[in-house]
Amino acid sequence: MPLPMHLRGIYRKKQKSYMMILMLAMLDEIESMEKRVVLASDVKRRFHDYLIKREQTNLVMDLPPKGFKSWKDVLPGNMNDIFNQPINALADVLIYDKPAGTLEIRPTVLDKFDEDFIAELRDFTQAELQDYYDKLAQKQNSLRREFIMFMDQYPTARNEPILDHSLAAHFRQGIPAQLRQLRFMSDLLKVKSSVGFSDRWARMPWIAIMDKRLTADPQSHYYVCYIFSEDMEHLYLCLKHSDEPLKTSGIQEYREAVEGIRSKLPAHSFSSKDIREWGTTKSSLDYLSGVIIHKRYDRTDMPTDEVLVDDLYSMIKLYMETVTKELGEMIPSDTSVGELDQVVAHIRHYINSRGFTYPDHLIENFYLSLRTKPFVILAGISGTGKTKLVSLFAEALGANYTLIPVRPDWSDPTDLIGYKNLPGDFQPGEVTKVLVEASKPENQQRSYFICLDEMNLARVEHYFSDFLSILETREHAKSNGKIVTRNLLSTAGMTEEDEQTYQDLHIPQNVYFIGTVNMDETTHPFSKKVLDRANTIEFNYVKLDNWETEEQGEQSEEQASVEPLDARSQVLTSDYLTLQDALPDHKALIRETTNELVTINAILEKIHAHVGFRVRDEVCFYMIYNQQIGLLERNIAFDHQLCQKILPRLQGSSQGVKRVLLELYKHATNQPNLRIADYEHDASDLYDKVPTNARYQMTANKLAYMLRRFDEDGFTSFWLS
Structure with a gap:
């Protein structure tokens, strides 16, 4: 039929x-x-x-x-x-x-x-x-096709100017991008290639894959590498040592460094045979001396994509296990870090299995916000599960969780950092105790969550300003690529024992601060200094009729058996601290996001509420991580950032503030024909007429509420009260 x-x-x-x-x-x-x-x-x-x-x-x-x-x-x-x-x-x-x-x-x-x-x-x-x-x-891309094409075209190409050459551009960008998309490529790995310098082609082009925990660039330590032979007849998949020892100590020490790494490797199927015979100059011979192990492919007998990918997987696995052993760390398993959207899905399932449900996209948004910067504020009316979200999120990750209730009488950081008693001994505060524990070598792969409950019962700028300032000093350590800050404490006047404990104490990359806040008559407002340095997530919309899905008896057997991730899984570590770090891989997204922020900033400038470089960078990082993992649609992700980084700054009673809110509403709803003048006197009609297909739906809804509040009270603010 x-x-x-x-x-x-x-x-x-x-x-x-x-x-x-x-x-x-x-x-x-x-x-x-x-x-x-x-x-x-x-x-x-x-x-x-x-x-x-x-x-x-x-x-x-x-x-x-x-x-x-x-x-x-x-x-x-x-x-x-x-x-x-x-x-x-x-x-x-x-x-x-x-x-x-x-x-x-x-x-x-x-x-x-x-x-x-x-x-x-x-x-x-x-x-x-x-x-x-x-x-x-x-x-589907084919590594085999890419390698053969490059090896076929390179002998001709290197007789032509390298500047703006299409083959050079593809080698620097296209092939590395293809490698980054392989399913086993961890976020810990960085890909970099070289086909030559500004005015000349390389004798042996290479593509390096580096574990960022150890190797920031091909000039240090060792890494996985593809090396093309000078005659373009062979390709080597290698574990290669940088030529750093060669430059500083000489060829003998260089070979000893290579042999030192080779002797530490577990059993494997790769060759350790000397391949220097393929070099024709002293520089190429020295360069090939750094190959620790390898596998050779011939241009005329290139294996299938399956073989190439499988070999690369085996080499990277061997490499990362060796790096992990050297650093004294435990590498996250493939299932916990390789596909981060599955990690977030696991966290969501874990929280649901404990009988708690949260609004759509909240778990994804919370994850992306923590990944962007280790300071997040959760705002909302009492009883919406803010503190519970933090504890369950930490529990799902197998992370350490510390709850610190904020007291209204805090006026300095003493209760968090600590103080010297009369005999001169240092009495560490609650946060300092956590930082000491998190900084121990055996704990550096475990996440530590510090929840400051009812954070704005005291003025945040008074007791937390030291931490805010130190968080702004984050940078990648040159020794191992980890994120570090300047030291938290001055050890002047400390006892010898205390000095030994606290002299190098900083905020390590595995510590995350989350503040829960209510906005009512008992609390203090936030300054722009605080708001600029955090993602402020608000959830006030409660479904009281959701009780049936919260019953433990309604959970399936599979839900009830959801277990936390390995406590040593690092799935929140930031990849980027400056926009320059992200430019090579995400230039188009950064340009798109920045252009949108420029449009919004032009509106905000009218009431001097525009944002600076810090907010721009952090919004870009949020959008990059979201695109990498594929958690939220682009407009939904940017919508979250508008609600978390832009709208909390807006408050006032002047007509200028109202006009800015109307212009932002016009932009968020994508209504170019909306006449601002029609609503300057009374914008109450907008509250019930927010388009359901708005460009930024949450932002439009919030702006409509803020406009109604302006008309009713003569004053408006992002915060509910």
Whole structure:
């Protein structure tokens, strides 16, 4: 029987193969059971088996989530997220009864078991899936093709000017970008390549992959490296030592450094044979002396992409394990850091399994805010679960959690930092105790959360200003690339024992400050100094009728078994501290974000509320991390930043403030024809007419509220009271 026309468009909006694979798994189960309603768990098993079998036969397909080498390694919790995507996309065709755990084809599509209809739908689905795979094969990048193309074209290219040469540009940007997209590439890794200098080509171009915990650039320590031979007939995948010892001590010490690393490596399949024979000059011979282990590929017999990727995975795994051992740290496992969107999903599932639910995107937003800067403010009315969010988030990460209730009489940092008693002994404050513990070598891979509860019961600028200032001194240490700050304490006048304990104490990169605040008559407002240095997340919208989903008895067995991540998993560490650090990889996004901020700043300047470079940089970092992980749509992410970095600065009773709010509302709702003059006297109509398709929905809703408050009270502020 012919398939109805309305079903021939069900796969039109496909981004991956999941919808077609789900339908094939569904049809297999229907045929097996000879009924329209089947168990979702059985369909999910078939869905996963299909992905595994196609992978095992080395056919083109969608890759597994980052952090997983193959589909068979994907965890059940991760499969739930993947499985739910096509179910939601096919909601017009399928009914998913979650409490009953069943799936069925809608009666309007299939009212009874019909072999002919099922066969027709199967044929159509298979044809659509094959068409998808054919197009995917054309799109997927190929390392093998890239390497061969470069080796074929390089002998000719190096006889031409290097400046603005397309091959040089592709080698510096295109191939490294492709490597960064590989599913096992951790955020700890940095990719850099060199095809020569400003006026001449390199004899042996290279691509370096460096663990940022140890190696900031190819001039220090050791790293994974692709080296192309001078005649372009061979390519070497290497673990290579920098030529730093060669420059400082000489060739003998250089070879000893290489052998020292080689002797520490565990068993592996790579060769340690000398490859200096491929060099033709003294500089190239010396350069190749730094190769610790390698694998050689020939241009005329380049292996498949599967082999190239598998070899690179093995080399990087060996390298990072060696670095970890050298640093005395435990490297995060692939499943905890390789694919950070899965980490965030795990945190969300963990919190839900403990009987707590939060507004859409709050967990993702909280994660991105902490990643951007280790100081976040959670604002909202009492009882919305601000403090509980911090404790559960820390618990989900296996992190250390310290709750410090703020007292109204705090007027200096003594209670947090500490003081010297009469005999002269230093009495550490609560924060200092945490910093000492977090700074111990055995704890540096564990996250430490410090929650300052009711943070604005005292004036934040009085007791927390020292920490705010020190956080602004963050930089990457030259010795190991870790983020460090200037020292917290002066040891002048301390006893010898105290000086030994506190002389180098700073805020390490594994410590995060979160303040919870209520805005009412018992609390103090924030200055712009504080607001500029934090992401301020507000959640005041409470669903009191959500009690049924909060019952522990309603949790599935799978939810109840959700466990915390490995406590040693570092998934919040910032990659960037300056915009210059991020420019090479994210120039287009930085330009787009900055241009949008320039437009908004032009509005804010009218009441001297415009932002500076610090806010610009942190908004860009937030947007970069979001794009890297793929947590939120671009406009939703920027919407969060407007609500967290821009709107909290706005308050006042002048008409100038109201005009700025109206101009921001016009921009947020994307209504170019909105006449500001029509609402300068009375903007109350806007509160009930916020477009549901606004460019920045949360910002538009908040601005409408602030405008109504201005009309009613003659004064407005971001903060509820």
